[in-house]
Amino acid sequence: MRIIFSLFLVLSVSTIFSQEIETVQDSAIVKVDSLYREDQFYLGLTYNTLQQKPQGVSQNKFSVGLSAGFLRDMPINKDRTHAIATGLGFTFNNYVQNLAITGTGEMPFYTVLDDKTVFNKNKFTQLLVDLPIEFRWRTSTYESYKFWRIYGGVKFSYVLYNRSLYTDDQSKVVITNNIDFNKLLYGIYLSAGYNTVNVYAYYGLNPIFKSAEVGGENIKMKAFNVGIIFYVL
Template identity: 35%
Template sequence: MAQEDKLSFREDQIYFSVAYPYFSDAPGELIQNKLSYSFSLGFVRDMPVNKKRTLALGLGLGWDVATVFNNMRLVVEDSSISASIIQDAYQKNTLTMQTLAVPFELRWRNANETKHAFWRIHTGLSLHMPIRFSANYTSNDGMQRDINLPYEKTLLRWNVHF
């Protein structure tokens, strides 16, 4: 009987998202071309903090990748990055970022183990730490250049979500 009284309701979450990344406040000559894309995949563990289990913290781990097709060529010289707008014709030019995401959420809900019609509010922030940052350029004559860009000691971004 004691086991039946024990609440074990959790709202763990597997998430997947698709997005369109873009450069905001970019100079006029910087052009995004083709269809840029971004994918996210991860898991958030629900950790209730009250007896009714209506208030919880969520902590997770995820992976993001974003590829932006554009006309900005990046070059690395002596650990510094320089950028220039590509004037000649080219086949492909991309900027790719992969990050490890650590979401942290405050979760408020009126759900329980048996009630399926409920409301919930999940709000929090995600920290995104770079694991790979690269540029790929392919000229019209087929010459290809892949560059791993330096990202040490940087926190690429953080998001607040509601």
Template identity: 40%
Template structure:
């Protein structure tokens, strides 16, 4: 029998799927359909004690997030207009989506051992992100409009927690800054505040 590896590392790769809530939004903006997110990446596991059940994680990953609502972005020659989607359009889909490079940082607690691959974990920390591209898309029975939105805040940051047992783990992320740049308003004059809260599952792989 092969002896256990006393220098083992845990949870190096991750894949996650989330439902994306929109918080701190204007009262007239309503979330619609299934706003979802996908994340995947690699984390370097850095144990801090001899038992290797306390550690740090520093990673690099990719994330895609969509936000379906009645907030319609209209492309103008001089920028963008933000308005409520008219019910007369009969829209099938209306969303804003982002593609990001993310850097998660985790403080890790777990009851793993060199020979036990099923264990409880609690990881929490922060996540930094950079938006590679953001798009708005509106689809109706008569037309489809899709374009890049440069008013999305490029630098994203928030706090997160991952906890669970074995394969299935809960992932929670709360953004600390708005999705859109500060100072933007709806055409009604309301401030365009828009903070994502993502809740879902995350899977770790050695």
């Protein structure tokens, strides 16, 4: 009888203990946030091209752009698959081409370098602070971090700093804060893809230069930059 009672006691204690473990495990499950936000930090890498170039101007080397920033995600539907986002970012753009800028920042002079001209480097760069405003469509859920997305919008950029560089075997000309550069730039952009890595394209709606001429022709070059963009958190 004692043996039967002991077995019954052991089985009862085991059952209670296993139930307690299941309860602890259930309570340890992390609750998902149904009010989640997506893609609030970004990092982009682009290949930069110039559109509407003056006659004779060309790009013969790779021009790179880097961007990073924060976007506040604001869902506008119950499923949180549609959202509006805005924030702040920074962009560094580099344009390697054959439009030489000499003189000074207050009195710049422009020359198209032809095939007969021997030079080492010629480029201009910009550092911009960006204000993007975009509409977002995605297939996200609060249970998965992998989803399809299409984001598009308009970006306003203020040029904090510009610099041009021309070098040959005899000279080096560096000009900063050229007054002919547009201080305010704006354009449209689109990004699309799956998970973290997405394709990205930006087209400038106004010229990079506000008042510059070469050979009697206004310089109305606009940016068209394509590349990839990474979203996190």
